[in-house]
Amino acid sequence: MRYVQRAEYGVPPATSVDDGDPLFVQAIARAMQLLSAFHDTGKPLTLNEIASMSGMGKSAAQRVVHTLRQLGYIQRDADDRGYVPGIRILDHTRDYLRLNPLVARASPVLMELRRTVRERVDLSLRDGLRLVYAARLQSKRETFFATLVGQSVPIYCTSGGRAVMAHLSDAQVDDIIARSDRHEITPKTITDPEKIRAKVREARENGYALALEEILQGEIAIATALLAPDGTPLGAIHIAGSLSEWDAETYCRRFAPLAAEAAGALNRF
Amino acid sequence: MRYVQRAEYGVPPATSVDDGDPLFVQAIARAMQLLSAFHDTGKPLTLNEIASMSGMGKSAAQRVVHTLRQLGYIQRDADDRGYVPGIRILDHTRDYLRLNPLVARASPVLMELRRTVRERVDLSLRDGLRLVYAARLQSKRETFFATLVGQSVPIYCTSGGRAVMAHLSDAQVDDIIARSDRHEITPKTITDPEKIRAKVREARENGYALALEEILQGEIAIATALLAPDGTPLGAIHIAGSLSEWDAETYCRRFAPLAAEAAGALNRF
DNA sequence: TACAAATGTATCGCTCAGCGATACTTTGCC
DNA sequence: GGCAAAGTATCGCTGAGCGATACATTTGTA
Structure with missing residues (x-):
């Protein structure tokens, strides 16, 4: 139910990801879910926007964004007005x-x-x-x-x-x-x-x-x-x-x- | 020290990611680190290969691979001989x-x-x-x-x-x-x-x-x-x-x- | 056909990673 | 200069995820 991913023409059912699955690492799903927030925007996103769009609290978004930034999968916008996907994605x-x-x-x-x-x-x-x-x-x-x-x-x-x-x-x-x-x-x-x-x-x-x-x-x-x-x-x-x-x-x-x-x-x- | 990322011409210093950082979510780093294992290969990887290449134990690799598969960021190879990056990356x-x-x-x-x-x-x-x-x-x-x-x-x-x-x-x-x-x-x-x-x-x-x-x-x-x-x-x-x-x-x-x-x-x- | 080696899958109890609430600081805009 | 909204920092509790290990299934080989 949580961690639904969307995209322009319906990214498939990451929807029915069973929370009862003992091998499923929630934190990873969150990271991907957060990155997927950019699917629905044409401009850089603020932390709060990211939080609400990916359906998690501000604290969680903060941690995930922080981590993904360290790793290069998220960057600050060119004129420091928001976040955008990072170049590391291209690797x-x-x-x-x-x-x-x-x-x-x-x-x-x-x-x-x-x-x-x-x-x-x-x-x-x-x-x-x-x-x-x-x-x-x-x-x-x-x-x-x-x-x-x-x-x-x-x-x-x-x-x-x-x-x-x-x-x-x-x-x-x-x-x-x-x-x-x-x-x-x-x-x-x-x-x-x-x-x-x-x-x-x-x-x-x-x-x-x-x-x-x-x-x-x-x-x-x-x-x-x-x-x-x-x-x-x-x-x-x-x-x-x-x-x-x-x-x-x-x-x-x-x-x-x-x-x-x-x-x-x-x-x- | 852990979670070093490499690529063909030296992906930057995800190296010195401080473990003391309280906002840093380790599980996410692992996921990315695991995906980065594919930087150094030309063929599909087995679970054990992934584990050793990304420097984590088999259990961890299992969980992370499992999760990334659910989400479409990793797939089984066409003839089911190993893992490859998943199409969701292109989103x-x-x-x-x-x-x-x-x-x-x-x-x-x-x-x-x-x-x-x-x-x-x-x-x-x-x-x-x-x-x-x-x-x-x-x-x-x-x-x-x-x-x-x-x-x-x-x-x-x-x-x-x-x-x-x-x-x-x-x-x-x-x-x-x-x-x-x-x-x-x-x-x-x-x-x-x-x-x-x-x-x-x-x-x-x-x-x-x-x-x-x-x-x-x-x-x-x-x-x-x-x-x-x-x-x-x-x-x-x-x-x-x-x-x-x-x-x-x-x-x-x-x-x-x-x-x-x-x-x-x-x-x- | 049987064996060995390696691959993927499942289980389990412990513990510290990461959770969410909240409060602080900085930035930009009337 | 003041307000709104952005980003940053802190903290104690707890269950998510850790690693060890054992099981199952496939693959290649003798």
Whole structure:
């Protein structure tokens, strides 16, 4: 019940962390919980804000912040007005990316794909009900970049998500749909369970998934799933472009084979 | 004395964390210390390995691993042969990048710079004796990519490091030199204190710093510092290319003004 | 197929790490 | 100059988490 973690699109159920678990170290959960307070803010936080946002008393927040600061996981803001996450976090980012075999192997494949398609290419990894971006090779014209490592999107309404669901059982798909907090991110977002299932079936038939403006106005994206040796979908490769330059049919005809090829190169192993 | 953290190029002194500090929460330090065990490995770790590498007993490691797993900061390896960092780490990566004003503002500037120079462009941030990469826009031909967010290099022997040192006092520079673990990463790495000081003076005069093959054979890199409003250097912008295509003089003449311009755009604020 | 080595899992009583309440100091803003 | 809110410091009590140890399960090898 305590130590609920949230994020942009629903970080998974750290919720039901059983307090009766004798191996569970509460203090660690608090530290992570506290760091997660930054998920919901766009500006530095004061100690009291941190305390209330992470649901602990001022004393506890004080101790945890103090400790995390010593270790470099929290810093004072540039002009000393509040706390922000510390640079030491990036050390662990590196470890994660390095030690994830999919990410490690994906690099050259993504580069090659990016070179041929000349659109934005993403690699995302599944985590419960969402996909987390692990790499992004942006397209030339995109001015707003965002290496946004760590950004996440829901499974139920994205090309990558449907590519993943295409490799799950119907029961698992239904489960994802049921547990997802479905809402219209854009007017085009598909939230109706039956329509989602239809899109998944479509993805199964085609071998790739398509999403039109469901996350971002004007964006078209196709994706193919990345699979573990046993067939479990682990994530997806996305190719995202602009509807001002492409119509859906041309886009698919042109890029679907390339996406499939790239995913194939990563899957056989 | 306990809870020393290490990384590729010397993560700073979490070493001298005073155990007498009444606000210091040991359990949190252990968790971070344990996660840092992955800094020194290229493969998944077993519980015992984690225990010994992070200098704690098996029981402690068990509890901490258990807790971090519940929370998603550690996972089992894909084929269940050991532990690896968990995807939840990326949520905090995102927070760090988002809430760092320099990184947030840098995106369009770096993109623009990358577009004009067509070489690899990096943004690095200072952390003690090292620079940590926060963004990398790779050059076209680089096959081995590596969004390597979180990779770090020493200050004393890199273009970015010297750009940073150029904006520090002589005393501070000497301090960095003294505390750095200087060794020849390549045969060309400059490790002699006096020569390093000379390179820093050179950087002060030129307004940019240059490094030739000091980290990687065949690599040429120039960098300009990113400054806080009060003049403190916070990091650097790098432009890295290959000596098979450029000689140093041409490279500087061509790219130094562009690097300076980009840094200037970020510094005035 | 059986053995050995190593990995992950579970249990338990003791004790000091860390809890929360509270009070003090500093900073910034009318 | 005064008030509000931020950060810092102190302290005694107690149960969270400590480490030792024993059990179970997997893996590699003879």
